[in-house]
Amino acid sequence: MSWKPVVKLMGYFALALGAMMALPAVLGFCFGEEDAYAFLKSMAVCGGAGGIMTLACRKESVSSLTRRESILFVSLGWIVGAVFCALPYMFATASPGFNGFADAYFEAMSGLTTTGASVLRDVEAVAKCLLFWRSFTQWIGGMGIIVLFVAALPYLGISGKQMLKSEVPGPEKDGLRPRVIQTARTLWLVYAAISAVEVIALMLCGMGLFDSVCHMFSTMSTGGFSPKNASVGHYNSAPIALVITLFMILAGVNFSLYYMAITGRWRTMLRDPELRGYLLFIAGSMALIVASLHGTGFFGNIKDLAVHSLFQVVSIMTTTGFATTDFDAWPSFSRKLLLLLMFIGGCSGSTGGGLKVIRVMVIAKHASQSIFKTVHPEAVVSMRVGSRLMKPQVVSQILGFFAITAGIFLGGSLVILAFGHDIESSVSAAAATLMNIGPGLGFVGPTQNYAFFCPFLKLFLSFLMVAGRLEFFTVLVLFSRAFWKK
Numbered sequence: 001m002s003w004k005p006v007v008k009l010m011g012y013f014a015l016a017l018g019a020m021m022a023l024p025a026v027l028g029f030c031f032g033e034e035d036a037y038a039f040l041k042s043m044a045v046c047g048g049a050g051g052i053m054t055l056a057c058r059k060e061s062v063s064s065l066t067r068r069e070s071i072l073f074v075s076l077g078w079i080v081g082a083v084f085c086a087l088p089y090m091f092a093t094a095s096p097g098f099n100g101f102a103d104a105y106f107e108a109m110s111g112l113t114t115t116g117a118s119v120l121r122d123v124e125a126v127a128k129c130l131l132f133w134r135s136f137t138q139w140i141g142g143m144g145i146i147v148l149f150v151a152a153l154p155y156l157g158i159s160g161k162q163m164l165k166s167e168v169p170g171p172e173k174d175g176l177r178p179r180v181i182q183t184a185r186t187l188w189l190v191y192a193a194i195s196a197v198e199v200i201a202l203m204l205c206g207m208g209l210f211d212s213v214c215h216m217f218s219t220m221s222t223g224g225f226s227p228k229n230a231s232v233g234h235y236n237s238a239p240i241a242l243v244i245t246l247f248m249i250l251a252g253v254n255f256s257l258y259y260m261a262i263t264g265r266w267r268t269m270l271r272d273p274e275l276r277g278y279l280l281f282i283a284g285s286m287a288l289i290v291a292s293l294h295g296t297g298f299f300g301n302i303k304d305l306a307v308h309s310l311f312q313v314v315s316i317m318t319t320t321g322f323a324t325t326d327f328d329a330w331p332s333f334s335r336k337l338l339l340l341l342m343f344i345g346g347c348s349g350s351t352g353g354g355l356k357v358i359r360v361m362v363i364a365k366h367a368s369q370s371i372f373k374t375v376h377p378e379a380v381v382s383m384r385v386g387s388r389l390m391k392p393q394v395v396s397q398i399l400g401f402f403a404i405t406a407g408i409f410l411g412g413s414l415v416i417l418a419f420g421h422d423i424e425s426s427v428s429a430a431a432a433t434l435m436n437i438g439p440g441l442g443f444v445g446p447t448q449n450y451a452f453f454c455p456f457l458k459l460f461l462s463f464l465m466v467a468g469r470l471e472f473f474t475v476l477v478l479f480s481r482a483f484w485k486k
């Protein structure tokens with residue numbers, strides 16, 4: 001494995017991130033904000049670092065990276081990319097809330113991985129250019145920063161294909177188009193088109209342009225950052241809550257299904273078993289929470305009860321993390337159900353986190369088959385989810401993924417507990433960062449933040465975020481001796 005092609009690509013990547021900072025810089029100067037200069041400094045650092053890396057490796061070819069080199073670039077792209085994205089927070093002097101590198105890196109990683117966890121105690125006191133940047137990082141991280149990179153650099157060839165396989169979430173990486181560049185561009189075109197429709201819909205509901213764009217960034221990426229302290233609850237508007245709910249549901253759907261719909265394959269899309277399971281999980285969970293909250297006095301009428309229940313179920317299951325109310329004050333059953341939904345997540349190939357609905361369905365099917373084979377040990381049973389035949393190696397990978405998720409979740413919870421935090425906050429913080437949710441329960445609930453954690457835990461939780469976003473294997477393989485052997 002050669003480092004030079006990876007370094008060259010990292011140089012291009014740093015230059016690309018620096019160029020993206022021009023937009024919030026211009027916005028900051030338009031609003032007359034002092035922290036706009038933080039973006040100019042950050043652009044200079046990104047340009048300098050990117051220039052040095054690309055010039056030092058200018059003779060290296062990046063069109064034929066090996067599988068290991070592609071995996072290394074994807075992992076470093078997220079880990080080091082968060083450092084570059086953290087620069088504006090570190091250079092900002094007029095906005096409160098970022099106390100050192102750990103805070104800035106946590107916020108940047110939370111944005112890129114679409115987690116939505118924050119260290120800011122007073123979001124509304126922060127400059128708008130910084131609020132725009134933190135939401136914008138979610139939007140570019142939602143579809144995948146490497147997917148965007150591949151779409152922008154068409155000469156990557158097979159290297160781009162390997163990168164997409166390492167970054168795009170889901171147990172099977174089915175291509176939309178025969179060429180990887182076309183696949184990446186198609187994904188981003190669909191993503192951008194739905195995003196534009198949401199901005200228009202929010203503005204028609206009475207939300208301002210700046211807030212509409214920021215909430216769109218966070219909704220389509222299933223990220224959850226909001227420019228308001230009370231999140232979506234700040235607007236106290238059922239139409240706004242319903243519009244955001246609709247687009248959270250859309251963001252949690254496999255984006256390849258939208259391509260099917262565009263090309264006239266509606267029936268194939270509607271017959272997709274994962275899509276049906278996803279919608280059934282939402283409907284069933286909403287019904288259970290409505291039943292749990294009915295008569296408790298949390299909401300004055302059935303309409304408010306239905307709107308808030310649906311919003312929180314969708315927000316948590318799609319791993320967005322928006323809030324219209326303090327669901328941490330709900331009855332124990334509702335809170336525990338939301339904690340369970342954190343692990344289920346959206347569909348494979350969506351911007352949502354979690355285990356993914358298709359994996360949950362396969363695990364449930366495998367458990368059912370195991371019970372059947374206890375009675376009929378000689379039976380040969382194929383695994384099907386809907387009409388889709390699941391290959392044995394895919395089932396094996398899903399079971400391994402589930403085991404790794406459980407192990408890292410338990411280990412992460414124990415690490416947080418070791419620092420003296422209560423069990424509810426520790427468990428939900430591990431789940432909320434690992435599954436890319438954002439808010440959890442207890443001291444990391446929807447009205448709280450992560451500022452009280454020590455710098456080490458903030459960096460540790462940042463690692464959980466990127467491990468969960470890349471679905472573990474791409475990150476954990478770096479700790480394998482086999483990966484580094486010649």
